[in-house]
Amino acid sequence: MSKKKHAKGTASTPATVELDKAGITFTLYEYEHSNDSEEGFGLEGAHKLGIDPHKVYKTLMADTGSERVIGVVPVAGHMDLKKLAAAVGAKKAQMADPKVAMRESGYVVGGISPLGQRTRHTTVLDESVLEFDEVLVSGGKRGMSVGVKPEDLIAVLHASVAPIAAD
Template identity: 75%
Template sequence: MGAMAKKKKHEKGAGSTPATVQLEKAGVAFTPYEYEHSNDHMDDGYGVEAAKKLGFDEHQVFKTLMADTGSERVVGVVPVSGHMDLKALAAAVGAKKAAMADPKVAMRESGYVVGGISPLGQKTRHRTVLDESALKFDTILVSGGKRGFSVGVSPTDLLKVLDATAAPIGTW
């Protein structure tokens, strides 16, 4: 099967990750996108690479970042075209401040590697905040759980599946 079509069920294998399993269990439609990940031009970051290789606007492709508020770790999902505003993220979850979580902690708690961390299917469930700019799109792309694999999903479906909130947490 060469074409990547929407599927209700994935065969176990390359296209099945904890992220896609969570979407399938929730009955959420999504489109898988695979691309050849390369370490050659990583100055721009993994998300920018995904946007370029898949032909999507950088405002429509989102990266997943983990932050620590001191009392809990939270996940922020922001466009790859910008950065996460840690003060805004803290305010969105009712904390005084937030700092980026150690990458090793983020990998251990999410169950994914840096560059492939998905907001979906994480080992440890965290409160999640999606940048409100996502709501301008019918579909956004987030990591599907490994480098070189993204999933296209409705931002409203993503909010429901993750029991997440939308807030202005991205900066450009």
């Protein structure tokens, strides 16, 4: 595991480039990703980094029928598609096909970041982000996360905040 304060100019993914361009300070967290892990990408990262899984967030793409939207929820839980649909004013939502998510985000599954996506989408963060001084999201590749202040993440993503995690 490696944790280091980000030094401007060391950006290596579209996610870190977006944070740099916005002037947002972040911490880079890296760990050795294991292809054998059965706990899921986000939980694996939380455990290997020794960080509470409620502070580590996963990025999921859903399709409302009229648009694709991004939901960001704690890796310790799941996204409630009905709540996500309601948050964006849609009647329903379903998970987007992983191939579509990879193509539109520019990232591979397990490394999809809400930051620096190839195609900008409406983004909703679960309200639990407001409980922490720092949250982690994917840095744009497997084994890499970025720690940011929730208010900075909301600002750079032009995101809304709503209760979209499953109870």
